[in-house]
Amino acid sequence: MGLVMEVKDRIGAGIHIYPMPLVVVGTMTEERPNYTTVAFCGVVEVQPPMVQISLAKTRLSCKNIREYGSFSVNIPSLDMLRGVDFMGIYSGKTTDKSELFKTFFGELDNTPMIEEAPLNMECRLVDVLDFGGTHETFIGEVVQSYCSEFFIVDGLPDIKKMNPATFSVYENSYWSIGIHLGKAWNIGMKYTPPRDPKTLDDS
Numbered sequence: 001m002g003l004v005m006e007v008k009d010r011i012g013a014g015i016h017i018y019p020m021p022l023v024v025v026g027t028m029t030e031e032r033p034n035y036t037t038v039a040f041c042g043v044v045e046v047q048p049p050m051v052q053i054s055l056a057k058t059r060l061s062c063k064n065i066r067e068y069g070s071f072s073v074n075i076p077s078l079d080m081l082r083g084v085d086f087m088g089i090y091s092g093k094t095t096d097k098s099e100l101f102k103t104f105f106g107e108l109d110n111t112p113m114i115e116e117a118p119l120n121m122e123c124r125l126v127d128v129l130d131f132g133g134t135h136e137t138f139i140g141e142v143v144q145s146y147c148s149e150f151f152i153v154d155g156l157p158d159i160k161k162m163n164p165a166t167f168s169v170y171e172n173s174y175w176s177i178g179i180h181l182g183k184a185w186n187i188g189m190k191y192t193p194p195r196d197p198k199t200l201d202d203s
Contacts, residue, residue, distance in 0.1 A: 019166035026072035026112040027064035033098040033112035037088030039167040049142040074117040118162040
């Protein structure tokens with residue numbers, strides 16, 4: 001008999017990406033810092049370095065980014081999780097979230113960053129994309145990154161020391177990073193792929 005592929009359930013079109021990053025986006029509003037928790041964040045380009053964040057159009061941060069032309073992406077650690085979650089629950093329209101953590105500024109004016117976060121990126125707005133849905137996507141060029149000396153190993157931020165959290169969409173849950181599995185573009189070098197099932201005999 002030939003191989004029979006296991007039938008999978010159809011669960012609908014959706015953003016089933018597991019896990020998702022957990023970051024805090026910093027903007028300015030009415031001369032004070034504003035922070036909001038974001039999971040829709042990713043890499044756009046390596047050189048020049050660009051990242052994207054997607055925010056619901058109702059978010060105050062959308063207005064702030066358009067007005068000031070910049071935003072920051074802050075990578076929080078697990079011990080910041082309660083405050084980070086608070087930032088995602090309450091809107092800057094009604095709640096001043098600037099006192100939850102210490103704020104510092106870098107090379108760009110009006111781009112607040114969180115001092116307690118292990119890693120920060122300040123971004124100059126490059127483009128805004130609207131696909132007609134509930135969110136807007138903001139593309140930012142990273143003009144500078146900041147990392148405390150404690151979290152740096154061999155000149156780069158160390159994921160184990162930073163101890164970031166991740167996000168599971170739909171179930172709305174936070175997860176921590178697991179164990180180290182191996183070096184990328186290395187552990188598969190001596191891997192021998194199995195034979196194509198199409199070439200297997202029926203016997």
